[in-house]
Amino acid sequence: DAGVIQSPRHEVTEMGQEVTLRCKPISGHNSLFWYRQTMMRGLELLIYFNNNVPIDDSGMPEDRFSAKMPNASFSTLKIQPSEPRDSAVYFCASTLWGVGNEQFFGPGTRLTVL
């Protein structure tokens, strides 16, 4: 398995533009997590899905952020409109639902909003 795949790896955009981050979880995993990492706030959980259903989106900062998981092998995190304070590394991670199962992280998307 190629592991968790994220695209793009780097994204530079201008304030006000729409940004879409993509994630393909490990085949067979049924839980998917989106995290944001910054120096100031560390690793923050934004939202997670179980069996393609959003379970907890309380970490989504505001309405500008939205996430979807249309099927078991694909998820998107969208920011519209983007702001400079959204600049961060966004990680997607997947696991098999249940206690004691390792969570695997993707390589991350480094987002810079100018």
Next chain:
Amino acid sequence: GENVEQHPSTLSVQEGDSAVIKCTYSDSASNYFPWYKQELGKRPQLIIDIRSNVGEKKDQRIAVTLNKTAKHFSLHITETQPEDSAVYFCATNTGNQFYFGTGTSLTVIP
């Protein structure tokens, strides 16, 4: 919800010395405790984990201890090497989401 606290936030040790990182948590339902290592510019990767029915687990130079009564667990790295320099995160899991500590930046001085 769960509250995970991690200390220290930074740690410097001489090569060959030991390093200890500690975490406390609040949810007694937590029963899986992984530790992740994140090298600069890379993703967090699991280095060791422990489940609630075990008090200690070792893997070569790395060990984790768990005290469920006191709700704390620790990472121990012995005979540290420069390649151990990274940020280490503890986490807890109840079978739902994972809760992460704020990270410890470990520097091993050659």
